[in-house]
Amino acid sequence: MVKSKASIFSGFFWKFNEQITGQLVSFIVSIVLARILAPKEYGIVALVNVFVIIMEVFVTTGFSSALIQKKNATRLDFSTLFHCSLVFSIFLYIIIFLCSGLIARFYHNDDLIPVIKVLSLRLPISAFNSIQMAYVSRHMAFKKIFSSTTIATVASGVLGIALAYMNFGVWALVWQGLTSVLFQTLVLFLEIPWRPYFEFSISEAKVLMNYGWKVLAANFLGTFFLQFRSLIIGRFYNAADLAYYNRGSRFPELISNNVDGTISSVLFPALSQYSDNLDKLKEMTRRSMRMSSFVIFPLMFGMAVAAKPITILLLTKKWLPSVPFMQCLCIAFCFSTISNANMQALKASGRSDVLLELEILKKPVYLAFILSSIRISVLAVAISMVLNNFIEMLIDILPNKWVIKYPYKEQFKDIFPTFLLAIIMVLFIYPIGFLHLNSILEIILDVIVGAIVYLSGAYLLKLQPLFYFLSYLKCLFKGRS
Numbered sequence: 001m002v003k004s005k006a007s008i009f010s011g012f013f014w015k016f017n018e019q020i021t022g023q024l025v026s027f028i029v030s031i032v033l034a035r036i037l038a039p040k041e042y043g044i045v046a047l048v049n050v051f052v053i054i055m056e057v058f059v060t061t062g063f064s065s066a067l068i069q070k071k072n073a074t075r076l077d078f079s080t081l082f083h084c085s086l087v088f089s090i091f092l093y094i095i096i097f098l099c100s101g102l103i104a105r106f107y108h109n110d111d112l113i114p115v116i117k118v119l120s121l122r123l124p125i126s127a128f129n130s131i132q133m134a135y136v137s138r139h140m141a142f143k144k145i146f147s148s149t150t151i152a153t154v155a156s157g158v159l160g161i162a163l164a165y166m167n168f169g170v171w172a173l174v175w176q177g178l179t180s181v182l183f184q185t186l187v188l189f190l191e192i193p194w195r196p197y198f199e200f201s202i203s204e205a206k207v208l209m210n211y212g213w214k215v216l217a218a219n220f221l222g223t224f225f226l227q228f229r230s231l232i233i234g235r236f237y238n239a240a241d242l243a244y245y246n247r248g249s250r251f252p253e254l255i256s257n258n259v260d261g262t263i264s265s266v267l268f269p270a271l272s273q274y275s276d277n278l279d280k281l282k283e284m285t286r287r288s289m290r291m292s293s294f295v296i297f298p299l300m301f302g303m304a305v306a307a308k309p310i311t312i313l314l315l316t317k318k319w320l321p322s323v324p325f326m327q328c329l330c331i332a333f334c335f336s337t338i339s340n341a342n343m344q345a346l347k348a349s350g351r352s353d354v355l356l357e358l359e360i361l362k363k364p365v366y367l368a369f370i371l372s373s374i375r376i377s378v379l380a381v382a383i384s385m386v387l388n389n390f391i392e393m394l395i396d397i398l399p400n401k402w403v404i405k406y407p408y409k410e411q412f413k414d415i416f417p418t419f420l421l422a423i424i425m426v427l428f429i430y431p432i433g434f435l436h437l438n439s440i441l442e443i444i445l446d447v448i449v450g451a452i453v454y455l456s457g458a459y460l461l462k463l464q465p466l467f468y469f470l471s472y473l474k475c476l477f478k479g480r481s
Contacts, residue, residue: 025150027254029157031314033164033172034247039319041170043239045177046246047107048115050227050234051096055123057223058216059089060130067134067208079197080205082131089127096120107234111170119174122181128196129185135194148191152183215347221359225366229381232374241378248325248382251310252333255299259292259337281349282404286414287468289341293415294465296337297422298454304330305430306446309439328382335389338415339396345404354399362392418465421457428453 034042067073067081096103100116160176168175234242303310307326311319346354369384394408401407429446437445458466 025153025157027250029153029160029176030250032161033176034315034319036161036164037169037172039240039243039247040238041173042246043234043241043243044109044111044115044170045119045173046230046242047109047234047239048103048112048119049177050231051103051116052119052122054220054224054227055092055096055120056126057220058092059085059123059127067131067138073138075197076199076201077204077208078131078135078194079199080201081208082128082196083200084205084209085127085130086124089123093120093123096123109239115170115174119178122178125178125181125185129181129188131196132185132188132192132194135192136188148184148187151187152180155183156180215355218355218359221356221363225363225370228367229370229385232370233378233381236374237378244319244322245325245378245382247315247319248322248327249329251303251307251326252300252330255296255303256333256336259295259299278349278404281345282406285341285345285400285404285406286410288344289338289411290414290418290463290465291468292337292341293334294418294458294463294469297334297415297418298425298450300330300334301422301426302429302446302450305426305433306443308433309442309446313439313443324379325382328379328386332382332386332389335386335393338411339389339393342396342400342406342411345400345406349403351399351403354403358395358399362395365391417461417463418458421454421461421463424457425450425454 067077097117097120100113103116104110104112156176156179159179160172163172163175230242230246233245304327307323307330308320311323311326315322343355343358346358366388369388370381373380373384397408397411400411429450432442432445432449435442455466
């Protein structure tokens with residue numbers, strides 16, 4: 001069944017609420033924890049998360065993507081992939097459990113061993129949760145994710161803060177991360193009707209994994225090399241350096257997850273309904289790219305300018321070394337939003353083979369940047385990520401020149417007005433930093449001046465995303481009145 005505009009916008013609305021609420025609560029919790037805990041303790045969890053996040057790709061991406069992309073997924077399909085995902089996750093947990101000593105020796109830090117064994121329990125929980133998420137996405141029931149994420153984030157956050165105040169140190173972060181996915185899985189279990197059945201089809205598994213393994217492989221390559229950066233920083237420098245880098249990336253990631261994450265989660269199942277209609281697929285992809293860049297560009301550019309007062313206000317001066325990392329990664333994430341829109345279009349068109357080919361093509365470039373910059377400094381790594389993401393963007397655009405007839409020229413034409421407005425906005429807010437105001441006042445002025453300049457420019461240029469967004473807000477409020 002093709003999703004209506006109302007259901008798609010409702011999906012955006014609830015998914016964005018889920019993202020912004022979950023991320024906001026998580027953000028507040030992380031600020032409180034960052035004020036209590038030392039950068040070294042954050043670094044220990046970051047080192048372990050490198051391996052946990054990589055392993056999670058195997059039990060979350062390929063299986064769920066196959067269920068979402070298939071037009072008529074049945075109960076048998078869901079049960080089949082659930083059993084595949086669960087068994088595989090237990091197998092991976094055993095591997096990482098047995099290798100905990102090797103990982104600790106690699107980092108010359110035996111404190112990692114118990115942390116690895118406990119935090120890796122996320123794997124079987126995530127396996128169950130990924131099938132639940134696929135069910136919710138297929139039915140565009142993102143309101144369910146909103147409530148489950150909110151409850152899980154609040155509950156796990158309260159637990160983490162309580163443990164931090166009781167001087168549990170790194171274990172406050174471990175249990176917060178583990179219980180977050182556990183609580184979400186439990187709440188979704190109560191909210192959605194899907195249950196795993198003791199049924200399995202080898203033939204259906206083969207059909208689904210014919211699509212899913214390519215998405216899995218592409219996501220594995222992407223995630224592995226993304227985490228490889230943290231692995232290398234942790235190996236050549238120390239846990240505190242890695243903590244500063246990760247903390248610098250946390251703020252731009254917050255925006256990216258809320259905007260790009262929302263659009264990706266809703267757009268992929270919506271686009272998949274038009275896999276046979278490439279004209280419609282292109283139209284929706286263009287709208288997605290315009291909307292995401294319209295929101296992402298000013299937020300990222302503005303955050304880069306206000307990085308120092310934001311850090312002092314929220315994290316205290318002990319985290320000031322993270323400022324240059326935040327500034328670099330804000331720019332890097334701007335390029336990522338263009339890549340993301342193109343990748344979603346390829347996934348929805350069923351060209352998972354192209355996704356895999358792209359990842360294979362991009363990773364040598366990424367590896368070259370990492371290895372050439374790691375010996376210089378951690379900041380050099382951050383700068384190299386800006387260049388890498390720009391090149392990856394150019395590579396990700398290329399296939400859609402043929403797949404949905406959306407070439408470079410059209411894509412750059414669609415995003416250039418918002419990019420230009422974001423640059424003009426920066427020219428107005430950058431001088432505010434020379435006034436030497438306190439952090440709160442400087443941030444307030446940055447936001448007010450930036451919003452006035454950007455939105456006024458968008459109105460004068462009659463940018464489609466502004467009026468598209470306003471029209472749907474109007475419809476939304478009318479529907480609720």
